[in-house]
Amino acid sequence: MLYNSTENNKEVVSAAQAIAQGISKDGGLFVPQELPKYTEETFKSLLGLSYNERAKIVFSDFLTDFTEEEIADCVDKAYTVEKFGSECPAPLVAKKYNGNEINIMELWHGPTCAFKDMALQILPHFLTKSLKKTYDGKTAVILVATSGDTGKAALEGFKDVDHTKMIVFYPEDGVSPMQKRQMNTQKGSNVNVCAIKGNFDDAQTGVKKIFTTDEIVELLHKNDMLFSSANSINWGRLLPQIVYYISAYCDLVNSKKINMGDKINIVVPTGNFGNILAAYYAYCMGMPVNKFICASNQNNVLTDFINTGVYDKNRQFYATASPSMDILVSSNLERLLYKFSGNNDELVAKWMNQLKTEGKYEVTDEVKKEITSKFFGGFCDDTNTKATIKELFDEEKYLCDTHTSVAINVYNQYVEKTGDKTPVVIASTASPYKFSHSVLEAVAPEAICDDEFTMVDELNKITGAEVPKPIAELKNLEVRFNNVTDADKMPEYVKNTLGI
Template identity: 50%
Template sequence: MNLTYKSTRGGAQVTASQAILKGLADDGGLYVPSSIPALDVSVEELSNMTYQEVAYEVMKLYLTDFTPQELKSCIDKAYDSKFDAEEIAPMVYADGAYYLELFHGATIAFKDMALSILPHLMTTSARKNHVDHEIVILTATSGDTGKAAMAGFADVEGTKIIVFYPKDGVSPVQEKQMVTQKGKNTFVVGIHGNFDDAQTGVKKMFNDKELAKVLDANGYQFSSANSINIGRLVPQIVYYVYAYAMLVHNEEIVNGEKINVVVPTGNFGNILAAYYAKNMGLPIDRLICASNENKVLYDFFSTGRYDKNRDFVVTSSPSMDILISSNLERLIYKIAGEDAEANRSLMEALSHDGKYEITPEMRERLKDFYGNFADEDQTARTIHDLYTDTGYVIDTHTAVAATVYKKYVSDTQDTKKTVIASTASPFKFARSVMTAIDKKYADMGDFELIDELSSISGVPVPKAVEEIRTAPVLHNTQCDVDEMEDTVKKWLNIK
């Protein structure tokens, strides 16, 4: 059966490859599958498969206009020696939970899990749809997407990639990873603003019909590597299926036993992928949404009101410093009974007033979710305590999730086996991690801290960090938010 995709705001249905190429629908909505397919292989079979084999079994159900050969080729090119763990996404048991390590790729963050395959899905999609324009990947990042996207698209023929990031809103390692990125087709811009400003500016360019005409006349078309692209979301479903299958394989659970999943959440794509996995038939019970002090999602799950009208807090978990969770629109559409008009009116309210409120019936459909948040002190204490008790070191984002998991157990007394999505290597946030473990590290330099972290954790410094130690800065462009479009045009040599 061919699965088509529709916009959360209405409009014509498209194929998977067309949805991947477009990124954002013409009406400003996000593409969602016309139905969520059920897993068609048993967990027993999946439990004896490699990550690549599980990826094929999941993704074939969503990307139905790809041939088996095309899809397997994309998977094989993505999940190879770029990852420093043979399992691709290994699990570590510590202090009562299973940490699903999603940071073993080229840029040591979970974004690699999807962005390693997106360039291959996109270039395959371009061939399938006879695209002759150069594809310009336009992306806003809160820290990790930018580097992972550039690493994936660097020097990929027929593509260019432009990444906007908040100049003072990412960690030193995150920034150094981006500004040292090689590739003639890569361009990095630090904006004077926060991530929401960057994301809003990018969305504005995507929705600008006049700009689209100018690009077309110059042989270009925009696409997205942000989590709004369905080509990002589908690969993320894979690792939840793989995690469950591995728990069965390792006899940690019996097939059919329900588990909980905890996800540190900013733009809502990663936890949405777990929700899709649950809707495919995977035995997931509660989806635990962990926020940092930018707790717009916690407030939403608590009250049914989404309100971005609040102070933006810069935290030690910058990839979650987000007040507009774009992927939440996909969930809103689902709980609105797939009513595009109802969803559109809520999104227009968000755009005009910065807030909206869902109906009691919609709230009733959110019972799978639990939301809570961790402040900065709680996050640091969790890193300290986990290391002190077990020797296991986690990053700040994962620590937000671990903190919220403890709150969940305290609130509910639910002790089901639980998988925590560990979304970044602690080496990416070494200063925050090491000073949480012991204040004596506060005066060390960034790379001194990285070496000390390696020493206390027994984990070698990842290649992604070692490479930037002496790498030259190749990108130093900065701009104001209202200069983003002109900056894009200038780099593309468009008058």
């Protein structure tokens, strides 16, 4: 299988090159030239397999320049019981909300308690093998812009990995205190963390600009280095996310919640569009899906886009209780536009240029029709986010985080609007303890205080929900990083950190 750039489909690369390079030289994103097709028989053959066995099959269909042994080595090192607590790293939990049955896919049992672990525990293994195939001997410099979860998951995945260096940028006031502490206490001799004065979009724009700055790329080349990415712009980040949707479908069949061939609805809380795009790719491969429900917080640029066909980032930016979705530039949407436009790289490049220069673009009527036929967009503000956390806890004694709450609330809006009761999978993207202040404010506001770890203890005492070990251990870790820079100084920070 070969890969093209969304903004220049004359560029053709192997899977290993797409993963090692991270992003195309023209700034486009790598996408497979075609997707593998899974029939009902394919899905039946997956039913009796473990998560790891399913993952190996899916990966082998996309990473055709990897050997079977290489893929097995990547999977078996990434998805261990030690890291994820069980042989199923993405369990489904059946609950009810407002009388509707919901299947919550818990994606946060990994070492950083967020869904990014599902991809970022395996990406270092993909990347090191890709580097050997394509850029033997070079050191990969991995730049990450994070709205909270990707940063810590990437740091944890890549710490002390040979031939890699990592620099993570996060918005100084745009992550939760727990996310900030997770990043700033990170161990590893090859990692560095820096806050920026600005929001996530500033960090993401800065990283993409550094990637395509000839002067810096040349400096890296002279020092036997090259840039790569651990953000979901890297195909190696997106591919592992396809697996858990396919696996969830098999789990629903095995638990007799659905029959083989039945359609499901999928709800994803998302800002950067990668997690829901992975679900859409699983559908394109053959997984039966009725509707993709895209859940946003008050930064509802995706909701407006799905409903109008106009993407407009020229709007007020809100710092919300679900900070990982505080995003106005959804970078992975570019891949969906490429697919819906019939792989029209010139049109996608035009839209992306309009986004850079004018802050907005409008898709064609044909593309808009495709989007509205498969996607529903809704959003939820902080008041309703907290109300939903409390309602679900009161009803089911189940504690969810703020992002999962947004998804559940928007799903409820969808059912009320459409009456559609198709069996549903809701992506739960983080442990509630990563956002203890907001979650505690929802279930017991009288217990709010200034100390993050006291609130963790209170939340545990009041709800009985188990505190994940990685969060419990954070309290005693030494803070290593207190760096802050202006967004326009990010290139200098990178050069100084690398000593080039």
